[in-house]
Amino acid sequence: xSGPYYVGVGASRAADAAEVLALxxxxxxxxxxxxxxxAPEPVPLPVPAPAAxxxxxxxxxxxxxxxxxxxxxxxxxxxxxxxxxxxxxxxxGLRQEQSRDRSPAHPGAARPRVAPxxxxxxxxxxxxxxxxxxxxxxxxxxxxxxxxxxxxxxxVAVLATAAGKERSPSIAGAAARLGVEVVAFxxxxxxxxxxxxxxxxxxxxxxxxxxxxxxxxxxxxxxxxLALTKRKSAHATxxxxxxxxxRAVPSAAVPSAVPSAAxxxxxxxxxxxxxxxxxxxxxxxxxxxxxxxxxYPDGHDLRHHGDAEVGDGLVDLAxxxxxxxxxxxxxxxxxxxxxxLAAYPDGRAARHAVAARHGRADAEVLLTAGAAEAFVLLAxxxxxxxxxxxxxxxxxxxxxxxxxxxxxERVLLDASDGFRLHPGKVPADADLVVLGNPTNPTSVLHPAxxxxxxxxxxxxxxxxxxxxxxxxxERESLAGAVGPDRAVGGAGAAGGAGTVPGLxxxxxxxxTWGLAGxxxxxxxxxxxxxxxxxxxxxxxxxxxxxxxxxxxxxxASAVEEAARAARQVAADxxxxxxxxxxxxxxxxxxxxxxxxxxxLRTPGADRVRAALRESGYAVRRGDTFPGLGPDWLRVxxxxxxxxxxxxxxxxxxxxxxxxx
Numbered sequence: 178x179s180g181p182y183y184v185g186v187g188a189s190r191a192a193d194a195a196e197v198l199a200l201x202x203x204x205x206x207x208x209x210x211x212x213x214x215x216a217p218e219p220v221p222l223p224v225p226a227p228a229a230x231x232x233x234x235x236x237x238x239x240x241x242x243x244x245x246x247x248x249x250x251x252x253x254x255x256x257x258x259x260x261x262x263x264x265x266x267x268x269x270g271l272r273q274e275q276s277r278d279r280s281p282a283h284p285g286a287a288r289p290r291v292a293p294x295x296x297x298x299x300x301x302x303x304x305x306x307x308x309x310x311x312x313x314x315x316x317x318x319x320x321x322x323x324x325x326x327x328x329x330x331x332x333v334a335v336l337a338t339a340a341g342k343e344r345s346p347s348i349a350g351a352a353a354r355l356g357v358e359v360v361a362f363x364x365x366x367x368x369x370x371x372x373x374x375x376x377x378x379x380x381x382x383x384x385x386x387x388x389x390x391x392x393x394x395x396x397x398x399x400x401x402x403l404a405l406t407k408r409k410s411a412h413a414t415x416x417x418x419x420x421x422x423x424r425a426v427p428s429a430a431v432p433s434a435v436p437s438a439a440x441x442x443x444x445x446x447x448x449x450x451x452x453x454x455x456x457x458x459x460x461x462x463x464x465x466x467x468x469x470x471x472x473y474p475d476g477h478d479l480r481h482h483g484d485a486e487v488g489d490g491l492v493d494l495a496x497x498x499x500x501x502x503x504x505x506x507x508x509x510x511x512x513x514x515x516x517x518l519a520a521y522p523d524g525r526a527a528r529h530a531v532a533a534r535h536g537r538a539d540a541e542v543l544l545t546a547g548a549a550e551a552f553v554l555l556a557x558x559x560x561x562x563x564x565x566x567x568x569x570x571x572x573x574x575x576x577x578x579x580x581x582x583x584x585x586e587r588v589l590l591d592a593s594d595g596f597r598l599h600p601g602k603v604p605a606d607a608d609l610v611v612l613g614n615p616t617n618p619t620s621v622l623h624p625a626x627x628x629x630x631x632x633x634x635x636x637x638x639x640x641x642x643x644x645x646x647x648x649x650x651e652r653e654s655l656a657g658a659v660g661p662d663r664a665v666g667g668a669g670a671a672g673g674a675g676t677v678p679g680l681x682x683x684x685x686x687x688x689t690w691g692l693a694g695x696x697x698x699x700x701x702x703x704x705x706x707x708x709x710x711x712x713x714x715x716x717x718x719x720x721x722x723x724x725x726x727x728x729x730x731x732x733a734s735a736v737e738e739a740a741r742a743a744r745q746v747a748a749d750x751x752x753x754x755x756x757x758x759x760x761x762x763x764x765x766x767x768x769x770x771x772x773x774x775x776x777l778r779t780p781g782a783d784r785v786r787a788a789l790r791e792s793g794y795a796v797r798r799g800d801t802f803p804g805l806g807p808d809w810l811r812v813x814x815x816x817x818x819x820x821x822x823x824x825x826x827x828x829x830x831x832x833x834x835x836x837x
Contacts, residue, residue, distance in 0.1 A: 181332035181584065182208065182404065185393030185416045186348050187339065187379070192412035194350025200410045201351060205333070208404050208417050334584050335360050337392035339367060339383060347413065360396050367391040374407045393418035398579075420582075479576040481801040483811070484693075491795040494813045494823060497617070497644070497774050499742060502691025503726075510729045511695070514722045522721045527728040531699050534731035535656050540704040543711055544719045544727060548643050548685040548698040549573050554710045555681070556581035559637060561609035569596065569804040570613040571641060578611075589804040590619075592778070595768050598623040600630040613641040614655075615648060615772040618802055618811040622771035625653040632677045637706075643685035643698070644772045649743045656682045659701045681706065686730050688773070689739050697723040746773045750814045756824040762831055766809075773814045782808045785830055792826040 182205065188197055336352045336359045343349065343361035352359045364384040372394070375386030385391065387407075394401045397418040405417040486495035503511070524544050532542045545551045556577040566575045567588045578585050588603050590596040596619040603610055610631055615622040632638050645654045658677045685698040697719065700710060719727075729735060750770060757763055757777070766776035776799065779785055786796055799809025812823070 181334035181419075183334050183337060183393050183397040183401070183418045183420075185337045185389035185391065185396065185418065186342075186351070186413065187388035187392075187415075188342065188345060188347045188413040190345075192345075192347040192410075194347050194354065196410055197347045197351035197413050197415075198354050200408065200413050200415050201336070201355070204405050204408050204415045204417055207408070211405075333357050335396050337362065337396035339364055339385065339388045339392065342388075360392075362392055362395050366395065370394055372407075373403065389414040389416040390418075392416075477572070477803045478801045479572040479579075481572075481798070483797045483813075486795045486797055488790075488795065490793065491790065492793055492815075492819060492823070493795055494815060494819075495795045495797040495811075496693075497688055497772075497813050498691055498693050499647075499689050499746070499773065500815060502689070504690075504738075507690060507726060507729060510725050511722045514725045518721060520721070522717045522719060522724055524719055524724050527719075527724040530728040530731050534736065535701060537657075537660060537701060538704065541660050541701060541707055543700040543702075543707045543714070544724065545698050545700060545714070546696040546718050546720075546723070547687055547693075548641065548683045549577075550696070550714075550718065551683045551698060551700045551710075552577040553580075554700075554713050555637075555639060556583065557713045558706075558709045559609055561607075561637070563604065563607045564609040565603055565607040565611070566803075567598070567603070567610065567612045569616070569619055569802040570611075571617045571643070572802065574611045574639070574641065575803070587803055590621075592766060592804075596621045596766060598627050600627060603631060605633075608635055609637045609639070611639045611641070613643075614653060615644050617641075617644065617772065618774065618776050618797065618799060618805075618809075619766050620770035620772040620775050621767045622648060622653050622769070625655055628653075628655060629658075629677055632679055634678060637679045637681060638677065639681045639683065641683045643683065644688060645684070646689050646739050647743050647746050647773045648771055649740065649747055654682075655680060656684065656701055658682075660703055679703075686727060689742060690726070690730050692723070692726055695720075695723050695726060697727050699727070746814055749816060749820065750775065752817050753812070753814055753820045753824075756820060760824060760828055760831060763827070774811055775814070777810045777812060778808050779810070779831070780808055782810045785827070786810060788830040789823075789826060792830065794823050794826055 184201055184204070186197060186201065333355060335357055336348060336355070338348055338359060338361055340361040340363045343359045348359060367385040367388060368380075368391075370387065370391035372387040372390040374390065377386070379388060380386040389407050390403060393403065393416045397420050401418045401420055403416060404419045405415075407414050407416045483495040483497065487493045525539075528542050528544055529539050531544065532539045535542075543551075543554075545554065552574045555574075561583060563586065564578055564583050565586045565588055566578070567590065568575075569590065575585050575587075586604070586607070590598065590602075596616070598612070598621075612623070612628065612631065614628060628638075628640060640655055642654060642656060645651050645656070648654075655677060658675070659680045659682055660676050680702070682701040683698065684701065687693040687695070687697060700707065702710070730739075750773070753775060754765060754770065757765055757775075762779050764778040766778060770776075774797075782799065786798055789796055797811035797813075799805045799811055800807045802809070814820075815823070
């Protein structure tokens, strides 16, 4: 079972970092050896280094008993609830099975059953604390003397523990030595996770029957499995989890994780931790997930979108597609392609039209089946060491990255600060950053100059501009700033002259033009990345009707029509904001909403949303967006008559007075 591995840790006050580190490394070594043993064709294990003369009777070849304490990584290491020897000694905590060859060439020597491969360089790496210490090695943490197979790698994603333990010297110190972060979960969250070895002692002292196993499963996310159940030392416990295959979570008393001790038999190699936040850094992941396959462990359903809110007879304020679209002329363009559906799509003309609209080369444009497909392609092609998504924002970028197996970190913008962007909050070593502008659902339009500050050599900066054509003048757009470094004269280059290194801009044509069912969008990026994305895209991913629509929506007349629509949206939004100021207990997010929707905060928004449905209005719940909770709602901008009816209904719900 290959990594990344999510290591749950519990430790008492008496534990120190050395004890936790030794226990973690021993557990990961055990995972590796178990996987090796179950591999269909196990690779050979190298011969352990011989002990000093007279130090080990077994190694000396006299057939006497071997002292098991030499295999222990820590004085009181034990498996499960069976206490082990109390005397320390070097080794990995695991003994390799060996056979004997008494031939003259090998008098009394211990010999493995198969010939060993060369020992990888990582297996002999040293740190400032001595050979194989794991300290000072960045994120390379070789298994001390383990003789593990050299192919593959054990990837340590995080250490996970109970809230309140994340900053303890033992756990934070071990995380720093491993070069990984610490995530923490509240005890009541941990208590809702079914585990194979619960502890009454832990339940009595911490309020949860498990720390290590439950934390490992929660950190790994829905569908997780335990690669190694709880292992103990004198003052610490660890467990190791991996992400399991995507599947429906069975109904159970505790549906937040699917523990399993089964191992797949994939071979593993030297220990190496994935790049991560600052060593020992803490990130609170909040409450447990309800169990949906695409729910992050804090309960945000990343696959929930506004279309799930609408229904027959409801006025749609949940979906951000402009009403009265597509216009008649666009319907005719799309309909004109139907007679040619027998031919395969040819996107060259549409690609050229989009490139010309933004002053780009054709090779810097990729047409996609909506912006959502672009996120999937980026997740398939990019190999970020540290991926960061700035939230609250559209959840598909994170969902796509996670589906592709990437570990994703979140930078949460602050509601009390109007969800303003602060580039300094993004980790300096993040090599992939994803941001929406204007942002869904906050309606905040970030200054292009601030967005530019996020760019740096070696970083891919993805800016989702799906709603930028609904902003009058498309101010703050960076669509003209992609491509090779050169002065920029194309349309949409805001926030300063010149290109932005590593910039990727995503655009959608579905919102303004009412083409959500047709699926059409595009990517603007440097030629090299566009070529990689195109190679990962399925053949003929964009249909002929969608290609015709793309070409038609970027003509000069269509761009002018979109500009008029953006000005009308701004006027309608101003009316909505003015009416909302009449409603007690409702706060509008941001200082100057700029998108065709606004974000509202009101106590008990979940109940308000249900009551509005009874009144005939569908609004978008906000609690599925990371960084938001149950008191948030997103409301689409509509014409004045629709807005007046909605605000009256909202007043009636909040004040119990009848709607006029």
